[in-house]
Each structure stands twice: as structure tokens, then as C-alpha cells.
Amino acid sequence: MADPLIQVENLYKLFGNNPDKHMSLVHEGKSKDEILAATGHTLGLKNINLSINPGEIFVIMGLSGSGKSTLIRHFNRLIDPTEGVIKVEGTDVMQLNPKELEQFRRHKMSMVFQRFGLLPHKTVVENVAYGLRIQGVDKSESLSRARQWLETVGLAGYEEQYPAQLSGGQQQRVGLARALCTDAEILLMDEAFSALDPLIRSEMQDQLVQLQEKLHKTIIFITHDLDEALRLGDRIAILKDGEIVQQGEPEEILLHPATDYVEAFVHDVNRARALTVETVMKDPAYRITADTIADALSQMKGFGRDYGYLVNESGYQGVVKAERLEQAYQDNKDAKLDAALYEDVEPVDPHAVLETVIPNTLDADYPLPVVDEDGQLTGQLTRGTLAEVLGETHKPVEQQKDESRTPAA
Amino acid sequence: MAESNWLTEVPQLDRSELRDIRKTLDTAYRDFSREHGEMIEAFFDPLLSFLVWFEKLLLATPWWLVIAIVAGLAYLASRSWKLSLGVVVSFTLIGYFGMWEDAMSTMSIILVCTLMAIILGVPIGIVMARSDRMQTLITPVLDVMQTMPAFVYLIPVVMLLGIGKIPGVIAVIIYAIPPVIRLTNLGIRLVDKDVLEAATAYGASPMQRLVGVQLPLAMPTIMAGINQTIMMALSMVVIASMIGVSGLGQPVLKSITNQYFTLGLLNGLAIVALAIIFDRVSQAYAKRTQRHLGGMDNG
Numbered sequence: 001m002a003d004p005l006i007q008v009e010n011l012y013k014l015f016g017n018n019p020d021k022h023m024s025l026v027h028e029g030k031s032k033d034e035i036l037a038a039t040g041h042t043l044g045l046k047n048i049n050l051s052i053n054p055g056e057i058f059v060i061m062g063l064s065g066s067g068k069s070t071l072i073r074h075f076n077r078l079i080d081p082t083e084g085v086i087k088v089e090g091t092d093v094m095q096l097n098p099k100e101l102e103q104f105r106r107h108k109m110s111m112v113f114q115r116f117g118l119l120p121h122k123t124v125v126e127n128v129a130y131g132l133r134i135q136g137v138d139k140s141e142s143l144s145r146a147r148q149w150l151e152t153v154g155l156a157g158y159e160e161q162y163p164a165q166l167s168g169g170q171q172q173r174v175g176l177a178r179a180l181c182t183d184a185e186i187l188l189m190d191e192a193f194s195a196l197d198p199l200i201r202s203e204m205q206d207q208l209v210q211l212q213e214k215l216h217k218t219i220i221f222i223t224h225d226l227d228e229a230l231r232l233g234d235r236i237a238i239l240k241d242g243e244i245v246q247q248g249e250p251e252e253i254l255l256h257p258a259t260d261y262v263e264a265f266v267h268d269v270n271r272a273r274a275l276t277v278e279t280v281m282k283d284p285a286y287r288i289t290a291d292t293i294a295d296a297l298s299q300m301k302g303f304g305r306d307y308g309y310l311v312n313e314s315g316y317q318g319v320v321k322a323e324r325l326e327q328a329y330q331d332n333k334d335a336k337l338d339a340a341l342y343e344d345v346e347p348v349d350p351h352a353v354l355e356t357v358i359p360n361t362l363d364a365d366y367p368l369p370v371v372d373e374d375g376q377l378t379g380q381l382t383r384g385t386l387a388e389v390l391g392e393t394h395k396p397v398e399q400q401k402d403e404s405r406t407p408a409a
Numbered sequence: 410m411a412e413s414n415w416l417t418e419v420p421q422l423d424r425s426e427l428r429d430i431r432k433t434l435d436t437a438y439r440d441f442s443r444e445h446g447e448m449i450e451a452f453f454d455p456l457l458s459f460l461v462w463f464e465k466l467l468l469a470t471p472w473w474l475v476i477a478i479v480a481g482l483a484y485l486a487s488r489s490w491k492l493s494l495g496v497v498v499s500f501t502l503i504g505y506f507g508m509w510e511d512a513m514s515t516m517s518i519i520l521v522c523t524l525m526a527i528i529l530g531v532p533i534g535i536v537m538a539r540s541d542r543m544q545t546l547i548t549p550v551l552d553v554m555q556t557m558p559a560f561v562y563l564i565p566v567v568m569l570l571g572i573g574k575i576p577g578v579i580a581v582i583i584y585a586i587p588p589v590i591r592l593t594n595l596g597i598r599l600v601d602k603d604v605l606e607a608a609t610a611y612g613a614s615p616m617q618r619l620v621g622v623q624l625p626l627a628m629p630t631i632m633a634g635i636n637q638t639i640m641m642a643l644s645m646v647v648i649a650s651m652i653g654v655s656g657l658g659q660p661v662l663k664s665i666t667n668q669y670f671t672l673g674l675l676n677g678l679a680i681v682a683l684a685i686i687f688d689r690v691s692q693a694y695a696k697r698t699q700r701h702l703g704g705m706d707n708g
Binding site (some may be wrong): 076078101102103104105106107109110111113115116117118119120121130131134135178182188 | 601603604606607608609610611612613614617621622625626
């Protein structure tokens with residue numbers, strides 16, 4: 001894997017008049033409330049360690065007051081940390097002087113804000129061009145690039161309107177277009193969709209996902225909505241009282257919540273929609289590699305089931321059942337296995353969302369085969385697993401095959 | 410002093426001591442003004458020549474042309490025929506009742522004072538908005554400028570610069586500048602933090618933030634300050650006439666001393682007419698710039 005694009009090490013933020021003096025209390029491990037009571041200083045962030053890879057959507061999730069908006073403002077130094085290191089492409093952001101910092105903000109990162117932050121006295125197209133104008137790109141060039149981005153986000157025709165004339169969703173599209181217009185590699189999105197109503201929000205999420213498929217930006221996305229985090233995030237960090245309580249891929253967080261706090265969050269998530277087959281399937285146990293019915297039957301007896309998944313060099317072939325094979329065997333003891341004997345079963349795509357495979361799984365008498373795009377059998381999905389995963393929300397589901405997926409935090 | 414009872418009598422300085430203090434300060438200031446008066450006067454010379462030139466220009470221009478220009482400016486600023494018509498009628502009446510020259514003098518001094526107040530006041534307001542320390546320093550000074558009776562600060566100004574237009578201009582500016590400073594400060598401080606943060610996040614330099622975000626967004630408030638400044642400058646015209654500033658204030662002063670009721674009333678009404686015109690025109694202009702701010706270009 002490539003080097004992380006952004007690296008945050010041991011980041012602390014203490015708000016107050018004299019944070020340096022009271023940092024020792026933080027290091028002693030005093031809680032946020034104790035520090036507030038003793039010194040009047042508010043602990044914003046505590047020992048944050050993150051590494052964010054190029055091209056991923058990294059979601060930072062937390063409730064209000066968890067420090068997520070504080071954290072995102074550290075990446076472009078809208079807020080300076082009390083202690084710690086922030087490196088972007090290996091450069092320590094803290095070492096930049098004011099001029100360098102301006103250049104860094106102009107070219108490396110752009111930001112989308114919860115309350116849009118559009119300039120009310122400029123037209124939509126001027127707002128989108130703002131980043132370029134700040135960089136010193138000449139007017140006609142920046143306006144024409146801004147027009148293209150407005151078209152990309154679906155706001156062609158609104159160029160000469162003022163932000164106040166647009167709806168919330170449209171304003172945030174302008175915000176997004178403004179962020180994309182500077183061509184910065186990193187996109188900071190501070191609760192970008194939280195102020196929008198649910199329908200518009202999910203539209204915007206889809207749009208972001210689509211754009212990301214084309215653009216491959218590195219996106220740091222802040223949200224208080226776990227569904228949004230699961231939907232967008234390649235990786236998620238959960239923040240509580242300024243501390244990261246868990247970070248990992250969405251499935252990890254869903255299936256192995258590290259603390260009660262995370263579990264309480266995960267509780268209400270619709271798992272059928274959030275999880276893919278891949279994450280819950282079991283290893284395929286009952287492979288049949290035989291050529292003849294006789295061999296197949298004996299292999300099936302070997303693992304004590306009345307069905308099996310037939311595979312050969314070119315991959316998954318089909319499901320065979322003992323009953324039918326035995327009939328065929330009675331007819332012709334030397335018969336080869338052929339397609340006429342396979343069961344009529346649609347294999348499952350490992351990337352499919354659980355919700356979509358529930359009907360088929362319930363209809364079948366045996367676990368459904370999971371077959372990847374190369375035609376290889378990669379796992380099986382039983383009714384039991386499905387019931388367990390979807391029904392069980394309090395305890396982590398049974399241990400998974402891949403032990404490396406245990407939570408990092 | 411030691412014998413008197415301090416419970417019943419206000420403890421106070423000895424008369425002779427008080428006189429000494431006054432004498433010392435007065436002498437010191439007189440010496441200062443004798444020594445540096447000319448230099449300071451020279452410093453204000455360009456302003457004086459501009460003022461005189463402007464007044465002469467207004468007087469040398471044919472009356473109908475002046476009315477046409479003022480009415481035209483009023484129309485440009487407000488896009489309202491009614492306002493322009495009001496300008497024509499009131500200026501014609503001012504001329505008809507023999508107050509043309511005085512009105513032109515007053516107009517020139519008001520315009521110069523307002524310009525000076527904006528040139529000085531807006532930057533001071535900006536400085537105040539940038540630092541809380543400056544704000545705590547400047548606010549009491551503004552309070553003094555607004556509440557100290559104008560006559561009191563006329564004394565040192567007259568001692569320093571004598572009687573004439575310049576001391577008048579200075580007195581008017583001192584009296585009229587606080588609103589533009591205060592409201593510039595307020596306007597900038599009230600600029601939406603989210604918008605400013607967005608500008609910062611995109612790498613705007615402090616200058617780009619000021620010119621591109623803070624000033625345009627503070628403009629309605631600043632315009633309200635300028636409007637107040639114009640009004641206060643006009644209300645100083647009569648007081649300024651006491652130190653020899655020509656204009657509509659002079660006949661008013663004359664009417665007070667001689668009890669000429671009609672003369673006072675006419676000139677008073679002329680001042681009111683000017684005030685209303687300035688007020689309506691500047692407010693209409695402020696409103697229109699708001700609508701057109703989107704067209705403003707800045708990098």
C-alpha cells in the first residue's frame with residue numbers, strides 16, 4: 001500500500017487561555033470534566049493518531065461536542081493543535097509560515113462547510129471560481145472552469161443567481177463545485193450534508209460517490225450520522241469526547257464494535273443494507289471436485305452433507321444434491337457428472353448487499369454459493385448466518401475467518 | 410483649607426493653585442501654538458486650497474448647471490425621478506430666496522468634511538475591528554468626541570489655527586467622524602464567521618479577506634455610518650459659522666444675535682433641505698450598491 005497521504009500523530013488540543021501550562025494534566029490521563037473543573041480549559045482532542053491513504057474516503061464520525069469539527073480544522077490549520085504532528089505528503093503542516101500556509105490551503109486542500117460558507121455578495125459562478133481567483137488565476141479562465149464544475153454538479157443555468165436565491169441542496173452543490181474547482185487533492189467535508197433534508201442528503205451522497213469514482217480525491221468527511229458514514233466511508237474513525245474510540249472499515253465497526261459506546265451507535269443501523277455478502281459469508285466447505293457421479297457421492301459422504309458445490313479448474317460449476325445424483329447413479333453407474341444434474345441455483349455476488357439476497361437465501365434448502373467475478377467459489381451463505389447477523393445486534397457476531405480484521409483501536 | 414470641614418464643604422484646590430495650573434497649561438499651549446502654528450497650518454494648506462477651489466468652482470458654475478448636475482447625481486444614485494425633482498425644486502427655491510452662495514459654501518464644506526471623515530474613519534474602523542485592544546483604546550476617544558461640547562474643542566483649534574475654514578473643517582470632522590468609525594468596526598465584526606472561515610480555508614490572505622469578504626459584507630453598515638456622518642456634519646454648520654466658516658450658518662448666527670426670525674427660518678429650512686437631499690441620496694445609493702454588490706470584482 002502507498003504511503004499515507006495525511007498522517008496525524010499524538011494530536012492534542014486544549015482550549016483555553018493557557019493550554020501549554022495544563023497539558024501535564026492531560027498527559028496524566030485526567031478526564032475532560034476533571035480538567036474543565038480544575039483549570040477552566042476544555043479538552044478538545046486527545047491523542048489522535050490517524051493515517052489517511054490517498055484516494056480513500058475517510059469518515060470521522062461523532063456526536064456534537066465529540067471534537068470532529070475541531071479535528072477537521074486541524075488539517076488545514078484553521079485551528080492550531082496544542083501538541084502533535086500533522087503531516088501532509090510528508091510535510092509537517094505546523095512548520096509552514098503564514099505565506100506557505102496560504103499556498104498550502106490554496107493548492108492542497110479545499111473544504112465544504114455545513115452551513116455552506118458561500119459569499120452572499122457574489123454570484124454562484126463567482127463563488128465557484130473563488131478558490132481560483134484567490135490563487136491568482138485570471139478572471140475569464142477561472143469563470144470558465146467554474147462553469148464546467150457547475151455543470152458537473154448539475155447546476156448549469158444557475159450561474160448568475162446569488163446564493164440566497166438557491167435552495168439548501170443547491171447551495172451545497174455550489175459549495176462542492178467550489179471545492180472541486182481548485183483541483184486540490186484533498187477534500188475536507190465538514191458535516192457537508194447534515195443541514196440538508198434526508199432526500200436531498202441521499203442524492204448528494206450518491207453524487208459524491210459518483211464523482212469520487214471519477215476523481216479519486218482523498219476525502220475527509222465529517223458526520224454525526226452513522227448511516228452516512230457507512231455509506232460513504234472506506235474507513236471510519238469514531239470520535240467520542242475528543243478521543244478516537246474505534247477506527248476501521250465499515251464492516252469491522254458494524255460487526256465488532258470496540259466499546260459499548262460504538263455498540264450503542266451500531267445498534268440502530270440497518271445491517272441488511274450496510275453489510276455485503278462478503279463480510280458475513282463462511283468459507284466454502286463442501287467442494288466437490290469429482291468427474292463421475294460415484295466420486296461425487298463419495299466426496300459428499302465424506303463431509304456428511306446431502307449437497308455440494310461442484311468446482312473444476314475453470315471455477316464454480318453448480319450445486320449438486322445427493323438425492324438426484326443417487327437416482328442418476330442407479331441408472332448408470334459410470335456416468336459422468338454433467339450440467340443436467342446441477343440444481344438451478346443463482347450464485348450470489350460477494351459485493352451484493354445482504355438485503356438483496358435475503359429472498360433467495362430463504363427460498364433455498366441449502367446455503368447459497370458465493371461466486372466472485374472470476375467465477376471462483378469464494379464462500380457460502382446460510383440462512384443461519386443471515387439470521388444471526390441481522391438478528392443479533394448486541395453481541396459481536398461469531399468470529400470471522402479473517403482475524404486481521406479485528407478493530408485497530 | 411485644612412481648617413474647613415471636609416464633611417460639609419467639598420474639598421477643593423486653592424484658588425491660586427487652580428489659577429497656576431490654568432496659567433501653566435494655557436501658557437504652554439500658547440507657546441506651542443505660536444511655535445508650531447504655522448507649520449501645522451502649512452500642513453493643512455492643501456486641504457484649504459482644495460476647499461477654496463471647490464467652493465469657487467460651485468459658485469463659478471452657472472446655477473442651472475449646478476442644479477442639473479446635483480439632480481443628475483441624485484438620479485444616478487437613486488434612480489428616482491421624484492428625488493431629482495425634489496432637488497430641482499429645493500435648489501431653485503434656495504436660489505430664489507437669495508441663499509444660493511451660502512448654500513454652495515455649505516455644500517462644499519460638507520462634501521469635503523464627509524470625504525475626509527470617510528478617508529480617515531474607514532481605516533480607523535478597520536483597525537478597530539482587527540484588534541480588541543484597539544477597540545478598547547479608541548471607543549472612549551470616540552465617546553469624548555461625540556459628547557464634548559463642540560465649543561470646548563474649538564478653543565484649542567482656533568488658538569492653533571486662528572479663525573477660518575480649516576478650524577471649522579477640523580471641528581466638523583471631529584464631531585462627525587465617530588459614526589463612520591463605529592459602524593465600520595461594527596460592520597466588520599458582524600461579518601458571518603462561516604463565510605470568513607471559508608475564505609481563510611481557501612487560502613485568502615488577510616488583504617483578500619478584507620477587500621473580498623469583510624468590506625463588501627460590512628458595506629450596508631458602513632453606508633449607514635456615512636449617512637450619519639453627513640447628517641452630523643450638517644448639524645455642525647451653525648456652530649462652525651461662529652469661527653468664521655462661511656455658509657448657511659452665518660445668516661442663522663446673525664438672526665440669533667439680531668432676532669431676525671424670518672431670515673433664521675429661511676436659512677434653517679435651507680439646511681434642512683440640504684440634509685434631506687443628502688440623506689435620501691446616500692441611503693438610496695447604499696440600497697442600490699447592496700443589490701449590485703454581486704457585480705463587485707475583487708481577487
